[in-house]
Amino acid sequence: MKTLAADSVQKTEQGRVVNDFSIQVATVNGSGSQSSNNVLMRTIFQMGIPVSGKNLFPSNIAGLPTWFTIRVNKDGYIARKRETNILVAMNPQTAFEDVKALTPGAICISPVELKLNDVRSDVKHYQVPFTELAAKATETLKLRKLLTNMIYVGVVAELLNLDDNEIEKAVTGQFPGKPKVVPLNVNAIKIGREWTRENLKKDDPYFIERMNETAGKIIIDGNEAAALGSLFAGVTVVAWYPITPSSSLCENLIDYLYEYRVDADGKNTFAVVQAEDELAAVGMALGAGWAGARSMTSTSGPGISLMAEFVGFGYFTEIPTVIFDVQRVGPSTGMPTRTSQADLLSTYMLSHGDTKHIILLPGSVAECYSFAGEAFDLAERFQTPVFVLTDLDLGMNNWMSDPFEYPTKALDRGKVLNAEQLEKAGEFARYKDVDGDGICYRTLPGTDHVLAPYFVRGSGHTEKATYTEKPEDYQNLMDRLERKFQTSRKFVPKPEIHSEPNSKVGIIAFGSTHFAIYESRDQLKAANVPTSYYRLRALPFTEELRKFVESQDRVYVVEQNRDAQLRDLITLELPDLATKLHSVRHYTGLPIDAQFVTDEILKQEKK
Amino acid sequence: MVQSPSNPAQSTNRIGLTLADYKGAPSTLCDGCGHDAITAQIIKAFYELGIAPHQVAKLSGIGCSSKTPAYFLNRAHGFNSVHGRMPSVATGANMANKDLLLIGVSGDGDTASIGLGQFCHLVRRNLPMIYIIENNGVYGLTKGQFSATADMGSKSKVGKLNEYTPIDLCGLAIELGCGFVGRSFAGDPKQLMALLKAAASHKGTAVLDVVSPCVTFNNHEGSTKSYKYAKEMETPLHELGFIPFYEQITVDYEPGSVQDVELHDGSHLRLKKLDKGYDPRNRELAITTMLKANEEKQFLTGLMFIDEKKPDFVSMSDLVDAPLATLPQERTRPGKEVLSKIMAELM
Structure with missing residues (x-):
């Protein structure tokens, strides 16, 4: 079995690796590094190169390790990549482990006092006197910690050759309405950059070069996208209870509602309640749906468990509402800041008695937006609670996307008699x-x-x-x-099918797994395993499923849970084809990556 | 469209409906149940006030009391929700359509145990609705277990004594800042009628804790929620009279002997003082009076507390005039230029 990742690193022009690597910044949560990381990501994005940003954070407010990973990829692969090429090791607590995890030839930028060059000699070290430089950036002690983060932006900018104008634009965008903050940060970046130019000799293959692959594109996370979808679906009643990783969905929505849904006379065309718990949140959503409003709530796994009784009530009494489940790792409290697709089965049949629910499965931020709109239409058309299942990876991480399209369909309010x-x-x-x-x-x-x-x-x-x-x-x-x-079945979003002529191997996946599949299929093709791909976008299944499974010799159902929940549902749907189904499962709490999918499928294909 | 009464010879209210138009399905509760007496007063109160039934939504949770919305106002929409969760459904219904007059009927199990949290938060938000607790101290539908409002030392039908402190829902409501708290008795129709009418005119949560004896499981000797006990122990704080906004107010009392409360819709509640010192506008006094009464095993009834000026949930929500449920797409879906602007900001 070949390791394909090694191949891609070797694809360089005269030893240069251009626009194809990942940068990991290791910091402490609560240190204010998020702004710096966004500036770094935005700058590369503005230079026309596809990027994605993932925040790996603890369930904590301050003082614990956090990692932000920016994947830069000229081919537009934006799934998680396992190996880090450029490490910015700012966190003394994890620096030792972080450096040990690097592959040979990677680079490590670190504060000089950590002496990380002693840890690994097969890694290129750039040691920077951050404390000293931060003192130059500001006399205010309180600001030094924050500006240290901008100094590493300057170091990376110089090493990778980032455009100064784009950096300034990114900083301005990061601090809207704070004109005093912008020059302070730009100056800190400049200090880092100048020090690097004068004191470090570039000795690594990583470069950024301008491309034209991001023009007209946006960067957004899935929760904000779903909030926008709800806004343009004309939502009028929002009831919610804070829970990671779904809180920002309703928080973004509330901001948008106050900006765009207040009448000329200052009166609201919406009502929002932060409920006392998830039971009350869904009860309010159902009460509002019964009384004719477009209502919604958003939550994550523990909230879904609490909503179970009411959801069965909504199914049985036929009341429309929309429930967003931004999945996190369970069971129980699980890992609240890690991603998972393990609510599929329990949500599909949520509540006691015979119950089944319509579930939409967005596989991109664009679909978080458009499926939110679909969900409200389906809820009112079918007079039932409709779920939109996303996950932490899709919901809270930054994704590049084409701009969202304005809805062309009128709102479907269903069969209501006046x-x-x-x-x-x-x-x-x-x-x-x-x-x-x-x-x-x-x-x-x-x-x-x-x-x-x-x-x-x-x-x-x-x-x-x-x-x-x-x-x-x-x-x-x-x-x-x-x-x-x-x-x-005839009304839910149909699957997206990518057929490879004469393929014998099929892949079925849904949600955020899509990004890894998109990349893995190219890797598999290079390894002589061409695949056809069925991206499921909703439950119940549509008629296309049987045809797809029949058309392939073996079908790998790839999902991010332990129990092969989607594979099990397909088995129930197509019992006669069950022997064709194989399972690839990733359930570490980290987003699935392409290499994992490729390796698993090749292993099962015995190649 | 208001339907004209079927028999013009029958007497009608100010919107031309008969008492029968306010009735519901026949009750399936036990003969003599206190709940049926309350139902009868609800029917009469809504009829006499001339409230248009289609503007009413009646809600409940689970239990004997929660069955009763089926027994009144057949011409209003009804919602029998899950156990203890009626407050959240009422909140959602109000958010969708603030013009609905909400009446919720719950029991002591539904409110004081499984639904205590939602009850507290409903009161905290001051959601405009009439919230009736038909309080009998037992779980009737599951055959006689004590509820959380059963008095300490009260005896169950099988002879067990309740050892736990009761939850006083009126005291709790006052503590939570409720602007209208009344306690009454299913066997005191006159007082209950005045409180019901006043509750319908109040803007905010109106909590009515009504002792409503369970004739099957809690009407025996030793019970503190029986007809006999309540009748003997009832101590009204005042005599209540209600004058609706559409009737002329007359002054036929000695100055100082009556307290007059003007309600949100212009109706008046008149409290003829019996216990000289009691002022239902005094929150501290209300709490101490109730604590003392509980200690002395007195069954105080009447308007325990009122703050008719407290802002309600609807005014705090700052909504457009039309109910949200009726807003057309033009008012709920922002224009294309809004999306373009947002997209440009994300580029």
């Missing part, structure tokens, strides 16, 4: 399947017509919403709910 329509119909039964698609008509509280009112109950109910314990009533209701669920 007083006039009731008058015309002359009759109304809330749970009667008039159209044969399993979806009934509903009325909203406040509708001024004697036929409008009905009684929502989580207990057994008849077509007219009255209480029942009759066997046939219950069974009819459950069968009709199943019919409705089957109808939804």
Whole structure:
């Protein structure tokens, strides 16, 4: 088995590695390094080179180790890369381990007093007197720690040959509305850069050269993208409870709502409540959905567990709402700041009794945006809670994307009857399947017509919403709910299928796993294993699934959980094809990387 | 559209509806249940006030009390939610449509145990709604276990004594800053009627803790929530009279003997003083009076506390006039230029 990563490092022009490496900055959380890291990433992005930024942080506010990784890749691969080429080792607590983890030939920028050159001799060391330089940057002691972070930006900028104008632009963008802060930071970068020019001799192959691959693109995280999707979906009621890694979804949304959804007279076209817990959050979302608002909540695994009873209620009484689950590592508290795709199975069948839910599975920030909009339409069309499952990697990390498109479809508010329509119909039964698609008509509280009112109950109910314990009533209701669920197969987002002619090996994946698959398929092709790829975008499955599995000899279901949850769901869906299914699982809490997928598939292919 | 009464000979209220128009399905509770007496007063209060039923949403949790919204106001939407979680559903419904008059019926199990957290936060937000606790000290639907409001030393039907301190929901509501707290008794229809009407006119959470005996599991000798015990021990703080905003106010009392509270919609609640010192606007006095009454095993009823000026959840939400649920796409989806601007900022 060849290691393909080694190959790509060798692909250099006269010993130069251009626009294809990863930079890792190791700091302490709460030290203010996030701004510096963003400046570094933005500068490279502005120079036209594809980048991605991942923040590996502890569940803590200050004082524990944190790592920020910027992957620079001319081919547009933006998944996590396992090896680090350039380390900025600012954290004495982890510096020793961080340097030990480097591959030979990597470079290490560190404070001179850490004496890291003693640790590894096969790594190129650049030792910098950060304390001394920070003293030059400011006389204010308090600011020195913050500006030290900008000094390493200057060192990296000089070594990689970053453009000064782009740096200044990135700094300005980082501190909007703080004109005094900008020159202070730009100056600190300059101090780092000048010291490097005068004192260090560049002796490594890594360079940044301008490209034109990022023009017109944006950088955004999935939570902000989902917030924008909700904003343009016309959300009116938001109820939430803070939980990592989903908090920034609602926080971003609230900021946008106050900016763009306040009427000319200063009145809000939305209502937001920070609830007392996730049970209350989803209860409010359902109460609002019942009363006719576009409502939502966002949470992560522990919140999903708490919402279980209410979600079953919403399914059974047929109330629309949208629930975002930004997945983190479970079970229990798990690792709150690490990523996972292990809520798939439990969310799909969340709550007691026979329940099944529509789940959308965005595989990019652009889909976090567009699926948020889809989710509200589907929730109201199917009168049921709809989930959008993302994860920490997609939700909280920085991704490059084409700008989002303005929605072309009008909002689908579903089958709602007003007083006039009731008058015309002359009759109304809330749970009667008039159209044969399993979806009934509903009325909203406040509708001024004697036929409008009905009684929502989580207990057994008849077509007219009255209480029942009759066997046939219950069974009819459950069968009709199943019919409705089957109808939804035709409405949920279809998979994205990338076919390779004559491939024998198929890959099925969803969500943030996509980025690793995108890169891995090129690696596999180079290793003579061409693959076709089925990117699942929603549950329930659509009719394309069977055709895809049938078309391949072996299908690898790649996912970020221990129990092969998606593979199991496909097995339930296509029991006759189960022997074709193979599993690749990554569940360390770190985002899956392409090399892992490639190695696993080659191993199982015995190549 | 208001339907004209089916039989013009029947008497109608100010919007032309009959008492029958405010009724619900027949009750399936035990004969003589206190809850049915409360239901009857709700029907009468809403009829007499001439509230349009379609503007009402009735909500509940789980338990015997929570079944009762099915027994009144058939012409209003109803919502029988999950156990102890009615407050969150009511909050969401209010966010979606602030014009709905919300009436929630809960029990002592639903509110004081499984739903205590949501109850507290509903009160804290001052969500405008009538929140009735039909308090009988037992779990009826699961056959007679003590609830968290059972008095210490109260005897269960099988002879067990309750050893735990009861949760006083009125005291708790006052502590949490509730602007309308009343306590009453299912066997005192006149007082309950005045409190219900006043609660409907209040802007904010109106908590009504109504002792409502469970005839099957908690109406025996030794129970402190039985008809007999409540009747004997009831000590009204005042005589209550309610004058709706659409009726002329008359002055037929001696100055100083009556306290007049003007409510949000212009209605008046008149408190004819029985216990000279009691002023329901005095929060400290309310708390000390209740603590003392609990110690002395007195069953105080009446308007325990009122602060009719406290800002409610809706005014704090600063909403547009039209209910959010009715806003068209033009008002909820920002224009294309907004997205372009945001995208440019992210480039």
